[in-house]
Amino acid sequence: MNGLRVVPVSRHGQERLYVCLTDGSNIAWYDREAARINLIRDDRREDVLEALRSFVTGPVAVGPPPVPTPAELARLSLHPDDDLAPNRPGEALLIDLDRDPPPAHRLRTDPRRRALAAERTVGEALDRLDGAGWHTLHSVPLPGGDRVHHLAVGPAGLFAVHAVHARRQRVRIADPMVALGRRAPEPLLRRVRADADRASYALTAEVHPVLALVGPAEVTVTAPPRATRILTDAGLPDLARLGGVLKPADVEALHAMARDRGTWARV
Template sequence: MSGLRVVPTWRHGQERLYVCLEDGGNVAWYDREAARVHLLSQEHERDVLEALGPFLSGPVTVGPPPVPTPAELARLTLHPDDDLAPNRPGEALLIALDRDPGPARRLRPDPRRHALAAEQAVGDALDRLDGAGWHALHSIPLPGGDRLHHLLIGPGGLFVIHTLYVRRQRVQVADPMVTVGRREPRPLLRRLRADADRASHALTAEVHPVLALTPAADLTVTGSLRRVRVLQDPDLPGFARLGGVLKPADVEALHAMARDRRTWARV
């Protein structure tokens, strides 16, 4: 066999290396932490080990994987280019800054870097909920060039989370307008509700909109907010206390659906 390629992925600080055919189908994966190579077909063992050779740092156990759940089966059928789970917080901004970093000297900081810092801070906080049964996806592309900053799926339901950098600024929220410092008010909550509606349509499940402010700011909320929650950095770990909405099997099934880029193609 020839043409095998190794695709590294990172999730919550753990590395897994997938061995793929030219058409993107998986034939094996290497769990570095467990030092185990999981083979989907015993006949490919020699070629898989040869492809993984540069990545192996010591003895490994080789064998078939454990019996997968339906959600894991769905993930294994994904082409790596369609799998959104490896996306880092702020993935789209990282790519944009890499392609066009802008002038070396600027009178004012590049606002993209502030936005990136916000998405990374919120994304890291959401990723830490993994041990409580939650899954976070980041920088989900939508048709028309839009994207969801974060999607959180867990025992307490599904949440679309839009991040906003507000360092040392006063934030005023009067639905649907959000005013940061002396900037012009923006109908940000209207957009966020529309994002949640698109996600609900894609996943055929109720998705709740959340505006996350980072770092914590002087926040004033005038009147009631329709459907939207406004949270600050210290509030994000509170998601771990939510439950009673989705069973573990439902969480895994929705996560398998949400991580597939094709799920979002028609919303």
């Protein structure tokens, strides 16, 4: 026995195996996804490899921990209260409903609940792109009480996605007007583009506006929207099929910048 123990730890969906001394201090960790054993104490290399022998599958790299990238350093220095990454889809609506719940015997569904359902559906679809090199932030606050429903950052660029509940409704679009069912048309596309413009200003990078319609019965476009994508929730995975314009390091750097609440205070 070499006095080392292996402790599995799962953080942010990633599992690592830490190799610890008897006093609990770490001297190495095994990152299965990266297939790498990171040594903090090289003088215990053989002991670490022996401790991890039954856990390692396939070839692995062994060496000192990699130097943190600027994006990683920015994330590590970010105060938890200023980190937007933990926001759930519809976070702002969840807080609003908790503070001001609808009457218990209301005859009609509170429109906030329909909006929340739409944001959850869109948010979950975007979160599933994570394995393709994407990151999504939800309920990004803007000064004045506005917010970007979802900000998706990936190889194809940055997208400000506005979710709309359109379940079993006919949607008619004539830029900038959007009409849902029998309701009067509203200049919704103007707002979607304005939110994307504010995000572009905050991040000093082009952000593309997207209107995401959740569950529409039919979508009719009589005047093609200017520089705005119109997608249904089922079509959101198409974003991952667009041509790549950002390198992985650029995606990480923009995501690190966007998750900082302070980034949005100046827009």
